[in-house]
Amino acid sequence: MTALAHAAGIHLVDLQKTYSKTPVIPGLTADLASGEFTVILGPSGCGKSTLLNMIAGLEKVSGGKIMIGSREVQDIPPKDRGLAMVFQNYALYPHMSVADNIGYALKVAGVPKDERTSRIQAAANVVNLGDYLDRRPSELSGGQRQRVAIARAIVREPQVLLFDEPLSNLDAKLRHDMRMELSSLHRRIGATSVFVTHDQVEAMTLADRILILNHGRIQQFDTPNNIYHKPANTFVAGFIGSPPMNLVEAQASNGAVSVGGVRLAATETSGDVTVGIRPEHIKVTESGIPVHVAYREDLGSHSTMVVEMENGQTLRLATQLGEPIRGGEWVHITIPEDKLHFFDAATGDALRSD
């Protein structure tokens, strides 16, 4: 299966969605490159599923344009948009065999039986279900059902593949396996993929670029690496990372930024700023800022702590396991200056020194 030739980029131009006068997506513009794997990430109710459904044609657009390749598609029905979709609850037809489920789109399109059979077999082989074609969905496990749903999506060799939280019904181990499979599948098929999730791990591992959405607005649309290392604002900073980034109200004056009188780092700005520091960047050291360990969790590979500075400011930090620290103890921490993020205290936008 080589569908690379079919891949088409998606261009959203001032796309809007309003439910009975409540704007869900006030106006969204983004370019999803051809063959790219884009993950739309955001909290519940941020409009990510609405956005996906609008691209699919399952929901009407209130304003703006959707382009797939060079075609404007916002007013044409789902079937003519050249896309396929994988649903969270699989949405398999329970009364049809696996083969009929996979081949339904081909049957509707009037593809001759011989060609249909070979394409069904090919799609089933891609997801390792070649021996299950006669089964009913009710006879399959959750992971196998999800594979059928994926085979059904790729059998038409669509220009665009849409995924609506496809892994959230699977258990943790299966989710990990399917993530790897989806990733290698995408490399093989090369269709432009849009994947909606609220799970940042899925987003970080699968995406070429992550589109972070909150209240229907793009917070940041960038590579996983940039999202993690250069968050565009406090929302992205607090949303990505586990435990999330510490965001501290601080004051900058005389070339230094400090929290409640404790100097954190040198800076060129002045006035109120929000300082962000990732828990994993804070080091426990011999000397430095004295803190009181308020709470500690061992997670095997690492441990996380909540510590309290003398002025009452709390911070989360993550350390390698093996630090012999107990709850209630006083320790010293060092915050590396080059790992600090600065945000405008009023707007939350990142203050870039470069």
Added chain:
Amino acid sequence: MSNRFYRNKWLPLWLASPQLVVLFFFFYLPVFLAFFWSFYLERPFGGGSQFVGWQNFERVLSDPEFWTSLWRTLTYMVVASSTSIICALVLALAADRGIRMSPLARNVLIWPKAVAAASIGVIFLFIFNPFMGILAPLNEMFPGFWNPRINPVHTWIMIYIANIWSAIPFTFIILLTGLQSIPDTLHKAAAIDGAGPWRRLFDIQLPLLTPQLFIVVVLEIADSLSGSFALIDTMSQGGPGGATNLLVYKIYVDGFKAYDLSGAATQTAMLMIVVAAVTAFQYLVVEKRVKYER
């Protein structure tokens, strides 16, 4: 049933007894008596009965009127149940799709359930009265256009419409519930697979509705038979010229008007065998095609 669950072996029977007593007196006893009487010659005003073997059956089965009536009954069962189910299905599909006014329609459509078949018969007899009913103006323009008292086709149309009206609520509710239990994402998936509304109706909705369709077919076929009595008794009394003389009504007339108790009992036994055969056919043959997978 595990015996260990109930320490007292009579307790299960005792708990089931209210049902069993009702079933016995109102179902098994009459059935048994019908078969019993079909082998005896009963006197119309009581007092002694005489065993006659298969003579009642010979008499009934050689009567051409019985066969016409049985044929009409079977036709009625098929036409009445299919027309009422199709009407209810169309309404349920419309209500499921959430067209305008469907919440109101959903309530209004339940109302006929509260009206007895006899009342429905009286009401429709009035509605279709050739001189006072809704078609009376047409009769004035084209004399003889509509007269269910003379024209058997008109009588049947009137009875079928009354039957559809009385049968819709139950079937509508069952079918609507069935349609609403089909997950929305299946519609979405099928829409993306390229199936339009009609294609989805035949490929997704109807196959997944077969459990509900099967149960309403079984119940409607039985109901059309028992419900027909009240409609025919109030609307046509088997007329005109015996055209609407279904077996249920013929049995009543033979038994209670003509006092041919044994003949009526024999026809009842025959009818019961026919109904049992139809039901058995449904469960043994038709149910195989029902899609229960979810």
